[in-house]
Amino acid sequence: xxxxxxxxxxxxxxxxxxxxxxxxxxxxxxxxxxxxxxxxxxxxxxxxxxxxxxxxxxxx
Amino acid sequence: xxxxxxxxxxxxxxxxxxxxxxxxxxxxxxxxxxxxxxxxxxxxxxxxxxxxxxxxxxxxxxxxxxxxxxxxxxxxxxxxxxxxxxxxxxxxxxxxxxxxxxxxxxxxxxxxxxxxxxxxxxxxxxxxxxxxxxxxxxxxxxxxxxxxxxxxxxxxxxxxxxxxxxxxxxxxxxxxxxxxxxxxxxxxxxxxxxxxxxxxxxxxxxxxxxxxxxxxxxxxxxxxxxxxxxxxxxxxxxxxxxxxxxxxxxxxxxxxxxxxxxxxxxxxxxxxxxxxxxxxxxxxxxxxxxxxxxxxxxxxxxxxxxxxxxxxxxxxxxxxxxxxxxxxxxxxxxxxxxxxxxxxxxxxxxxxxxxxxxxxxxxxxxxxxxxxxxxxxxxxxxxxxxxxxxxxxxxxxxxxxxxxxxxxxxxxxxxxxxxxxxxxxxxxxxxxxxxxxxxxxxxxxxxxxxxxxxxxxxxxxxxxxxxxxxxxx
Numbered sequence: 001x002x003x004x005x006x007x008x009x010x011x012x013x014x015x016x017x018x019x020x021x022x023x024x025x026x027x028x029x030x031x032x033x034x035x036x037x038x039x040x041x042x043x044x045x046x047x048x049x050x051x052x053x054x055x056x057x058x059x060x
Numbered sequence: 061x062x063x064x065x066x067x068x069x070x071x072x073x074x075x076x077x078x079x080x081x082x083x084x085x086x087x088x089x090x091x092x093x094x095x096x097x098x099x100x101x102x103x104x105x106x107x108x109x110x111x112x113x114x115x116x117x118x119x120x121x122x123x124x125x126x127x128x129x130x131x132x133x134x135x136x137x138x139x140x141x142x143x144x145x146x147x148x149x150x151x152x153x154x155x156x157x158x159x160x161x162x163x164x165x166x167x168x169x170x171x172x173x174x175x176x177x178x179x180x181x182x183x184x185x186x187x188x189x190x191x192x193x194x195x196x197x198x199x200x201x202x203x204x205x206x207x208x209x210x211x212x213x214x215x216x217x218x219x220x221x222x223x224x225x226x227x228x229x230x231x232x233x234x235x236x237x238x239x240x241x242x243x244x245x246x247x248x249x250x251x252x253x254x255x256x257x258x259x260x261x262x263x264x265x266x267x268x269x270x271x272x273x274x275x276x277x278x279x280x281x282x283x284x285x286x287x288x289x290x291x292x293x294x295x296x297x298x299x300x301x302x303x304x305x306x307x308x309x310x311x312x313x314x315x316x317x318x319x320x321x322x323x324x325x326x327x328x329x330x331x332x333x334x335x336x337x338x339x340x341x342x343x344x345x346x347x348x349x350x351x352x353x354x355x356x357x358x359x360x361x362x363x364x365x366x367x368x369x370x371x372x373x374x375x376x377x378x379x380x381x382x383x384x385x386x387x388x389x390x391x392x393x394x395x396x397x398x399x400x401x402x403x404x405x406x407x408x409x410x411x412x413x414x415x416x417x418x419x420x421x422x423x424x425x426x427x428x429x430x431x432x433x434x435x436x437x438x439x440x441x442x443x444x445x446x447x448x449x450x451x452x453x454x455x456x457x458x459x460x461x462x463x464x465x466x467x468x469x470x471x472x473x474x475x476x477x478x479x480x481x482x483x484x485x486x487x488x489x490x491x492x493x494x495x496x497x498x499x500x501x502x503x504x505x506x507x508x509x510x511x512x513x514x515x516x517x518x519x520x521x522x523x524x525x526x527x528x529x530x531x532x533x
Binding site: 001006009010013014015016017018021022025026028029030032033034036037039040041042043048049050051052 | 280376377379380381383384387395398399400401402403407410411412413414415416417418419423425426427428429430431432433435
């Protein structure tokens with residue numbers, strides 16, 4: 001992600017204040033998110049279900 | 061321990077009494093709850109300025125509760141198995157009438173209206189709440205020096221961190237300020253301080269202990285767990301706090317269990333899967349950690365356990381899934397505050413809570429899909445063996461003021477896999493480093509098989525006498 005993209009995503013998330021006051025923290029956070037996405041291998045089976053499964057008959 | 065004139069524990073040694081021993085001595089009227097609580101408050105007064113374990117010590121309420129407990133024992137009306145035993149509560153867990161600050165300016169005036177379910181259960185068992193303990197900010201941002209209160213320190217060497225985020229819980233139990241504490245564990249935060257402080261910390265099966273009244277970090281990764289100096293105490297505490305809560309959406313309808321049932325059974329015939337790749341190749345551990353882990357395995361083998369190597373997804377894979385889920389769920393909680401008042405967070409919490417803003421719904425769903433595969437992988441291994449043995453921390457705890465070294469070593473751990481999968485996992489002392497700091501090991505069991513985890517842990521504890529090792533403080 002380049003600086004412009006980080007800024008665009010941060011503003012879309014409503015982080016104008018954080019961007020203005022803590023730009024380094026916002027940039028570091030963006031990099032952490034990128035690293036987390038890059039570090040995960042998505043399941044190869046397109047039918048793989050997520051956790052937790054949906055259950056009918058909510059308990060609350 | 062030498063007895064006093066009544067045949068009870070010596071007053072000067074009261075702070076090292078386990079919770080079980082304290083409960084027995086109180087029930088036998090060898091020690092009064094007032095005597096015990098006073099002794100601990102005195103020790104807290106002397107040591108806490110160095111350790112920063114407490115955010116808020118409620119001495120007055122604790123002494124009032126101790127006097128009430130003394131009267132109840134005298135009248136033959138004990139409340140439960142922890143009657144008169146003091147406990148510390150991590151400051152993300154509600155205690156009625158006290159602020160739950162999460163160690164943050166954001167919630168500095170947030171007074172809890174009611175006890176968290178786990179606290180209410182401890183009081184129901186007779187425990188005496190001493191106060192609220194230091195934590196990393198919102199259980200994620202620490203150790204930090206830019207918060208309303210200083211970070212807790214390690215009683216083995218106060219220049220070093222005590223692990224976190226349940227930092228005050230770990231430090232206080234290890235230092236003999238109280239025999240038991242509650243913590244929370246989202247990516248290792250009960251087991252990290254247990255590892256760094258040389259005590260016993262359990263992350264129970266997901267949903268075994270109610271999360272109601274605990275400020276969340278990540279809904280599907282958060283667990284509440286006990287920190288104690290002995291395995292038996294950990295089982296005793298778990299008995300008190302476990303149980304279905306219909307008002308916690310994640311609460312498990314597990315059958316009630318006596319978690320110490322297999323405590324003294326030994327490990328003869330127990331099949332233990334050693335996840336060596338965690339510390340050999342995934343995140344190569346400090347050589348002293350490796351040696352300590354091999355010693356644990358060899359010792360248990362000598363006691364009759366069958367040790368075999370098993371393989372799971374790598375720590376990198378588990379870590380990525382944990383981070384994606386945690387960051388997404390934490391952003392849902394903290395987004396409004398991060399938008400409106402980012403400056404009221406400490407820098408570490410701010411940096412660690414912002415990443416969710418850069419993740420998409422698809423990233424979260426992919427992580428939850430991969431999570432299901434990881435659950436299946438651990439379940440498969442636990443059909444072949446009874447317990448897993450693996451590393452907890454790859455290094456001894458670093459110097460607390462060395463931010464770079466702490467940042468480097470903190471993520472070097474094998475705890476997050478079991479937040480992802482929800483299996484019960486216990487960390488405890490494996491040995492001591494040549495630098496005088498605790499080294500750690502982790503035992504992991506099947507869902508709701510905490511009794512088997514305790515069984516393996518107790519066998520190691522008994523052989524290595526880890527429960528007799530205390531910091532020189």
